[in-house]
Amino acid sequence: MFVSILLLCVFIFFIILHLKSQRPNNFPPGPPVLPLLGNILQLNLENPLKDFERLRKSYGDVYSIFIGRKPAVVINGMKAVKEAIVTKATDFAGRPQDMFINEVTQRKGVIMADYGSSWREHRRFHANLMSSTNQKVKPSLTYLSLQLYDTFPVIRHLPLPFQKKAFQKSNHFFRYYVLDNGSSSFSEEQLIMNSLDLHGAGTDTTSNSLLTGFLYLMNYPHIQERCQQEIDRVLEGNCQASFEDRHKMPYTQAVIHEVQRVANTVPTALHCTTRDTELMGYSIPKGTLIIENLTSVLNEEGQWKFPHEFNPENFLNDQGEFVKPEAFMPFSAGPRVCLGEGLARMELFLMMVTLLRKFKFIWPEEAGEPDFTQVYGITMSPKPYCMKVQLRAPQ
Ligand code: HEM
Ligand SMILES: *[C@@H]1O[C@H](CO)[C@@H](O)[C@H](O)[C@H]1NC(C)=O
Numbered sequence: 001m002f003v004s005i006l007l008l009c010v011f012i013f014f015i016i017l018h019l020k021s022q023r024p025n026n027f028p029p030g031p032p033v034l035p036l037l038g039n040i041l042q043l044n045l046e047n048p049l050k051d052f053e054r055l056r057k058s059y060g061d062v063y064s065i066f067i068g069r070k071p072a073v074v075i076n077g078m079k080a081v082k083e084a085i086v087t088k089a090t091d092f093a094g095r096p097q098d099m100f101i102n103e104v105t106q107r108k109g110v111i112m113a114d115y116g117s118s119w120r121e122h123r124r125f126h127a128n129l130m131s132s133t134n135q136k137v138k139p140s141l142t143y144l145s146l147q148l149y150d151t152f153p154v155i156r157h158l159p160l161p162f163q164k165k166a167f168q169k170s171n172h173f174f175r176y177y178v179l180d181n182g183s184s185s186f187s188e189e190q191l192i193m194n195s196l197d198l199h200g201a202g203t204d205t206t207s208n209s210l211l212t213g214f215l216y217l218m219n220y221p222h223i224q225e226r227c228q229q230e231i232d233r234v235l236e237g238n239c240q241a242s243f244e245d246r247h248k249m250p251y252t253q254a255v256i257h258e259v260q261r262v263a264n265t266v267p268t269a270l271h272c273t274t275r276d277t278e279l280m281g282y283s284i285p286k287g288t289l290i291i292e293n294l295t296s297v298l299n300e301e302g303q304w305k306f307p308h309e310f311n312p313e314n315f316l317n318d319q320g321e322f323v324k325p326e327a328f329m330p331f332s333a334g335p336r337v338c339l340g341e342g343l344a345r346m347e348l349f350l351m352m353v354t355l356l357r358k359f360k361f362i363w364p365e366e367a368g369e370p371d372f373t374q375v376y377g378i379t380m381s382p383k384p385y386c387m388k389v390q391l392r393a394p395q
């Protein structure tokens with residue numbers, strides 16, 4: 001008797017759970033959901049890319065899966081991705097807050113911060129810092145007077161109000177931004193998390209893009225040579241390349257963008273809806289995990305002249321001028337667009353141009369056929385490879 005009542009209770013419990021994890025009204029379609037487990041048994045967790053492809057074929061560009069009891073919406077293709085993160089920008093600008101990574105980062109920093117005042121303040125702070133990397137700065141006056149001040153103590157007694165003012169200004173700046181005075185989201189903890197964020201977001205991404213670049217340039221030697229000819233011509237007589245030179249190097253620009261397109265360095269961006277909203281006619285409640293598939297935009301048929309091959313023509317018009325198709329979004333788009341985009345683009349350009357000018361990169365004969373398949377992860381990377389490097393004749 002007792003056992004059958006227990007069994008009945010368990011049965012009812014599962015029925016309720018099952019009903020609760022069903023899709024809400026007008027939610028994007030997807031595979032049948034198991035109680036408690038959701039769809040995880042239907043996914044190969046080590047590399048679910050094939051499964052995601054299969055689901056997109058069955059359910060369309062916008063579909064849903066359940067990770068355990070948690071619903072997630074996967075968004076593919078430029079039309080849907082753009083509607084979400086550009087047109088409905090703020091609706092889709094949140095970040096999930098119930099993941100392991102949130103515990104690790106204590107919900108601080110920028111990358112995993114939810115859409116709100118703390119994220120906004122820190123993003124603005126970094127954007128200010130980053131914008132000064134792109135400008136000519138004139139450090140001489142302040143540094144000179146400080147140096148004079150330290151070297152010749154007598155100066156300290158001269159009435160030089162501007163020195164103090166400069167100090168007060170920076171003191172004020174740091175007090176405002178760094179010290180936690182209760183009403184501000186800036187604190188020492190935040191500063192540390194922000195540094196970790198920038199380091200984490202800025203190292204693997206850029207180096208994996210460069211690794212992909214050299215893998216392709218070695219195996220498409222005519223493309224490498226054409227870049228080198230253009231670089232030699234534009235930089236003739238200059239000892240260094242500057243970021244401004246990109247405007248005179250349409251072909252090299254196209255190659256670097258094509259490298260970023262095939263490198264597909266950050267394949268997906270995780271967002272979260274900040275309010276009840278709609279996408280492509282479906283209803284999506286507030287707090288739903290959104291998996292934005294950037295790969296599906298970077299190789300989408302109809303958006304590119306050559307979606308499935310490495311070809312700089314994807315970024316060149318009939319006149320050989322550089323053009324950037326709308327579907328080029330390796331940095332994502334909208335309010336959450338990569339904060340380091342400007343810095344990353346400058347790094348990629350200056351490193352590629354400087355290295356290509358000095359060296360010839362050669363695929364070693366003994367290495368056999370190149371393998372362009374990528375190693376799956378939060379950032380995608382090419383398989384490890386060896387390269388031969390030859391000094392070019394001085395230009
Ligand atoms: C080739 C290099 C890079 C690529 C492909 C890349 C790509 C991305 C992508 C796709 C996102 C997610 C955007 C979204 O959620 O919609 C992102 C976010 C971010 N990236 Fe990058 N990134 C690169 C380099 C960098 C660098 C150099 C830095 C900083 C030094 C950086 C800092 C960040 C930060 C802070 C965020 C989070 C922004 C936010 O949540 O508001 N990234 N990046
Ligand atoms: C993203 O799209 C690509 C095809 O362009 C597919 O191979 C991959 O599985 C998709 N990833 C996700 C997370 O849906």
Ligand SMILES: *[C@@H]1O[C@H](CO)[C@@H](O)[C@H](O)[C@H]1NC(C)=O
Nearest residue numbers: 175176179181182183184185
């Ligand atoms: C504390 O923060 C508020 C707002 O964030 C700011 O207006 C105020 O100047 C700060 N106080 C100090 C002492 O920095």
